[in-house]
Amino acid sequence: MSVAIDTIVDVESRAVPSHTAPMAVRMRPRTLDEVVGQQHLLRPGSPLRTLAADSEGGGGAVSVILWGPPGTGKTTLAQAIAHSSGRRFVELSAVTAGIKDVRAVMERALDDRDLYDTSTVLFLDEIHRFTKAQQDALLPGVENGWVTLVAATTENPSFSVISPLLSRSLLLTLEPLQHADLRVLLERAVEDPRGLSGAVEVDDEAFAALVQLASGDARRALTGLEAAAASALAMERPESEAGERPRVTPEIVSVSVDRALLRYDRDGDQHYDVISAFIKSMRGSDPDAAIHYLARMIEAGEDPRFIARRLMVHAAEDVGMADPQALQVAVAAAEATQLIGLPEARIPLAEATIYIATAPKSNAVITAIDAAIADVKRGSFGLVPKHLRDAHYPGAKRMGHGKGYRYPHSDPRGVSQQQYLPDELVDRVYYSPTQHGNEREIADRLEKIRRITRGG
Numbered sequence: 001m002s003v004a005i006d007t008i009v010d011v012e013s014r015a016v017p018s019h020t021a022p023m024a025v026r027m028r029p030r031t032l033d034e035v036v037g038q039q040h041l042l043r044p045g046s047p048l049r050t051l052a053a054d055s056e057g058g059g060g061a062v063s064v065i066l067w068g069p070p071g072t073g074k075t076t077l078a079q080a081i082a083h084s085s086g087r088r089f090v091e092l093s094a095v096t097a098g099i100k101d102v103r104a105v106m107e108r109a110l111d112d113r114d115l116y117d118t119s120t121v122l123f124l125d126e127i128h129r130f131t132k133a134q135q136d137a138l139l140p141g142v143e144n145g146w147v148t149l150v151a152a153t154t155e156n157p158s159f160s161v162i163s164p165l166l167s168r169s170l171l172l173t174l175e176p177l178q179h180a181d182l183r184v185l186l187e188r189a190v191e192d193p194r195g196l197s198g199a200v201e202v203d204d205e206a207f208a209a210l211v212q213l214a215s216g217d218a219r220r221a222l223t224g225l226e227a228a229a230a231s232a233l234a235m236e237r238p239e240s241e242a243g244e245r246p247r248v249t250p251e252i253v254s255v256s257v258d259r260a261l262l263r264y265d266r267d268g269d270q271h272y273d274v275i276s277a278f279i280k281s282m283r284g285s286d287p288d289a290a291i292h293y294l295a296r297m298i299e300a301g302e303d304p305r306f307i308a309r310r311l312m313v314h315a316a317e318d319v320g321m322a323d324p325q326a327l328q329v330a331v332a333a334a335e336a337t338q339l340i341g342l343p344e345a346r347i348p349l350a351e352a353t354i355y356i357a358t359a360p361k362s363n364a365v366i367t368a369i370d371a372a373i374a375d376v377k378r379g380s381f382g383l384v385p386k387h388l389r390d391a392h393y394p395g396a397k398r399m400g401h402g403k404g405y406r407y408p409h410s411d412p413r414g415v416s417q418q419q420y421l422p423d424e425l426v427d428r429v430y431y432s433p434t435q436h437g438n439e440r441e442i443a444d445r446l447e448k449i450r451r452i453t454r455g456g
Contacts, residue, residue: 024222037181052084063149068174071217074152078123094129106141127151128160176216202248227256287357308334322362322437360437368431382422
């Protein structure tokens with residue numbers, strides 16, 4: 001059987017990372033005890049601890065799916081398990097592997113189990129890139145225990161992993177690393193021989209800047225440190241400082257790492273989470289939070305037309321008649337966005353966001369239309385009253401169409417007592433204005449109108 005050698009990696013035979021490898025690779029923990037962060041997954045007796053235990057020839061380890069943002073330790077945990085476990089450890093990348101490669105691993109794992117009493121751990125990186133058919137190929141080996149699967153994904157497994165595989169695995173969620181965790185990683189990298197081996201000194205403010213810019217991503221933090229250290233080492237120093245180690249300062253960090261890593265995937269969870277927070281912040285009347293999430297979407301490259309559409313929907317849904325001007329502002333912002341584009345469009349988008357967030361809120365409009373639609377779907381609509389029917393076509397008046405219709409403008413009040421709803425819904429109330437903003441006045445006026453039209 002022929003398998004591409006660059007697709008399957010047997011970790012046991014892989015060499016230690018070269019000194020030319022990126023520092024994030026060189027500093028990868030060799031055991032679970034070296035792992036920083038994700039301690040909620042590394043308690044004694046946890047599935048990952050069980051996998052890492054020296055249990056050559058043993059069975060019973062459960063397959064796991066590691067779900068989390070980039071740089072939170074999915075591959076690191078898998079590599080630590082590889083170094084700690086007595087099992088054979090095989091790594092596949094869903095970017096390059098196919099069904100043929102998966103089947104080759106399964107056949108080898110079955111032979112190792114039956115012939116040598118050796119169990120196999122299969123680490124599959126970026127499993128969300130596998131098609132359904134490719135994921136189906138994993139099922140026999142996982143189901144029968146030929147391999148213990150450790151799969152990693154940055155996408156929500158509920159959408160990217162097939163249900164049979166989810167039901168046979170534990171889903172473990174990784175979180176972005178805390179600032180304290182990142183600081184530990186950076187300090188270790190400065191002194192560790194695998195890292196900078198003490199070649200530079202790093203100011204506290206520089207550490208803080210690197211941590212802040214990393215946004216919870218360990219790989220980003222170590223890459224930033226490596227770039228900043230390279231800059232510091234390349235700078236010429238006065239002779240008086242010849243005996244001192246180069247210093248990494250905040251200024252050097254700012255030059256080496258220009259902006260924070262913004263976690264946002266226009267097709268993934270962050271897209272939905274951020275837009276959800278944006279809408280709920282406006283609904284909750286918090287303009288500061290709403291502007292923050294707007295900035296995140298703009299900086300992440302979100303389509304400004306999508307943002308404008310959500311502003312229009314929110315203005316109608318959650319502000320409504322409490323301030324009808326909100327919808328006009330949102331529509332104007334959408335038109336301006338279409339005409340001028342980014343970066344200038346950020347201004348009308350921000351204006352509409354702040355206007356909507358600070359406007360009085362009412363969902364009476366959407367409640368009214370949804371209740372009316374629900375009645376129509378249930379068949380509660382009845383016949384249009386005859387006096388409201390079109391009386392302009394020949395023969396309509398002979399059928400009584402328009403007979404008895406009262407023209408409101410003929411009444412000095414501008415409103416006449418008259419039935420407008422079908423008989424089956426004659427007392428139905430759909431629109432109930434709130435006491436917020438403009439609807440307070442509408443509520444008072446509507447109460448008087450309904451007393452006249454309905455004869456109350």
